[in-house]
Amino acid sequence: MTAIPILPGIQSNMLPTDRIKFHVLSCGPDDGVPVVFIHGNFSAATYWEEAMLALPPGYHAIAPDMRGYGWSEDKLVDATRGYRDWSDDLAALFVALKIDSAHLVGWSLGGGIALRFLIDHPDKVRTLTLVNPVSPCGFGGTKGVEGTPCYNDFAGSGGGTVNPEFVNRIIAQDRSADDPNCPRNVINTFYYKAPFSSGREEAFLTAALQEKMGEQKYPGDLTPSDNWPNVAPGVWGPINAGSPKWVQGDVEALLMLAIKPPILWIRGSDDMIVSDNSMFDFGALGKMGFVPGWPGENIYPPQPMVSQTRNVLAKYAAAGGRFEEVVIADTAHSPHIEKPDEFNSNFHRHITQTG
16 A cells, blocks of 8 residues: 555545545644644645644544555445435444544635535535535536526536546656646646745645546546537546536535534635636636637526625525635635635634534
């Protein structure tokens, strides 16, 4: 097994549950208030270590490698369940660790998982922190703040939308920097805003490269489509699981919750992954001329991911919940890594307000 690159003060353990054998990072007193950190796509628990170590006294940090990522047991993600495989895994982790309730933190794809866990187990969530989360409407294939599908088959979302050259380089465990599609360059270009550079570049690359690869794993299968860009979601893997086809109903379920813990939404000002003009969205790429055949603004505009999130959280507040949006300037997709002091100031204030 590839060596796990962790910082002093972080513990690394394999933890069996009744669903999956998790690799879990942790720190802080065992009897402290639990804070559970959920990583995003092409990453792993390692990306949370600095934030874990920075928690105030009295908190216990727990960061699992989610199904399909890191050093956890290799099990498939059934995309037709949306984020539920991961939510059920987290519930099993709570049981194994005897956690009654915890502060939940979700980054990017992990934000979608965290919202699903809140829907499934609202009594187990003390607070929710979303860090550059994917839109609650799903990733790709929708338009407008309500997340209306561009096509009935949700073309432009799912496993077929991932750059195959990037996939091939992950499979090859490429650590070079000789091409824009190199995993190292994708991380440095899109996770951070230049000129930021992480001192843990090698550790982060190693952790990300543990992603489980294959047609039923990452990026997942696809369904051919007559609609532009000619691919629709498949039924396996993490990218399909985040398709709006399979997360339909999540927004309505969120808004109907009787228990609505406070939500902090922290995002980087210059994110190019999750934005209203994402470089990973076919609507945006088509409009810029990078993908031929774009059907135009009326049919397939750029997905307004940030605006969709704001719309949903405003409805959450109107339905009796509470949320705060914090934008950290001059950061991209990873404000917890790029500007940790500012991130932690807001995050710690949020969780300490409720204990």
